[in-house]
Amino acid sequence: MEMIKLSGVIITFNEERNIEHCLKSLINVVDEIIVVDSFSTDNTKAICERFNVTFIEQNFLGYIEQKNFALAKASYDYVVSLDGDEALSETLQTSIINLKTNWTYDGYYANRFNNFCGQWIKHSDWYPNKKLRIFDRRKANWQGVNPHDKILLLNTKSKTGHLKGDILHKTYQTYSEFNQKTEYFSTIAAKAYFDRGKKAPIWKVFVNPTWAFFKSYVLRLGFLDGFNGFVICVQTANITFLKYSKLRELYRKDILN
Template sequence: MIKLSGVIITFNEERNIEKCLQSLVNVVDEIVVVDSFSTDNTKRICLKYNVKFIEQKFLGYIEQKNFALGHASNNVIVSLDGDEALSEELQESIITLKSNWQFDGYYCNRFNNFCGQWIKHSDWYPNKKLRVFDKRFAEWKGINPHDEIVLKDHRKAGKLKGDILHWTYQSYSEFNAKTEYFSTIAAQAYFEKGKKAPFYKLIWNPFWAFFKAYFLRLGFLDGNNGYIISKETGKITYLKYKKLRKLYSNN
């Protein structure tokens, strides 16, 4: 029977971290928390549980998560963010894997809660994520802040029943602030990779991002919150390229 390590990175997650830990304690054999020196009660809450708590200055989302993998004792990982938790059905699916591991990684659907509403459409569901994997055959990649686990050498992945429950933003102002924050990180990451920002991307890419989320992915079925999510999807795309163009003009 294989052993599992739950791995979490945190910063000021007192609002959600207990739900995350409670969903893992009966599933994994150890829990590793890498915290970026939280200033709230995150550390105190984590230390109520039998976790390996490591404090590390934030390295970037991808870099921090790869750092955290290096501190897991077991090869098979269940990776969550501090504002996520395993549904009961997903907990049962992962426990079953301990005696029936067939692939090198497993995808799960992520179910996002926005301002108290579970979002069932737009780009937010099923929001497939590979979060259960053998770390010998996988690593975190992507362009910050959009990290993803990538399996190496064409390794195969399966699919698990159940959802990762994700509590996103509790207010529109919080969502707007994060849009500004993440667009800045994305623009800097694009700049460092030499990606260009021709003018047409300021017009076409935001329009397409909104249209896809609201119409093609049926965001309108989630009511006003579906519209807000789709609008912010277009806005973050616009800001990313606007800030990227500014980086080039300043250099």
């Protein structure tokens, strides 16, 4: 087949710590880079403007909506989609370049390797943490429940492949940042569940967090990542607890109103 062209698509907000690494990992892989930014107040825009990118400012629409907005701005149908705190490993860069003359499937998964407080996390629910991020946008879009967005192929008969290499994800670099994001994401998730009419019986407040911790710490070997593995698994339980607690709170407020 003839060589296809790829669009790199990124959404950002205050990513000055990570965006340069993200862009450098894409520039030799894709034929254009689209950055949709939610009016960052740090140096994200200035850093992006040092690279040959199309920089678009757009008020944040929600994770799923913002990513679909960004997807629509790409010039090419074959897309590599990243967050601003993600980058392609060298092996994954090579795998994607090889696709340009050998694109076979509708989408491709890659494992995401998460760095937490300076440590690469190899277990719990955090690895291999495979993500569908290389795909034909005519056959897929962003769906899910905010903030847990994911690419879904529109045809149930679509076929996917798996690429060698990792998406390198610089996640939380302090425990305080992790706590703040747990609060933030649990609030978004509770609101999304409320909007969908999902219920929160009291048993879910107790059972679901307990199961979340056991699954990630014991079944998925989170204990092998040491103290940081324990912190991650506790927060996995905590975000589940907060999500259902806040969902119950939303229903109480709704009744009072």
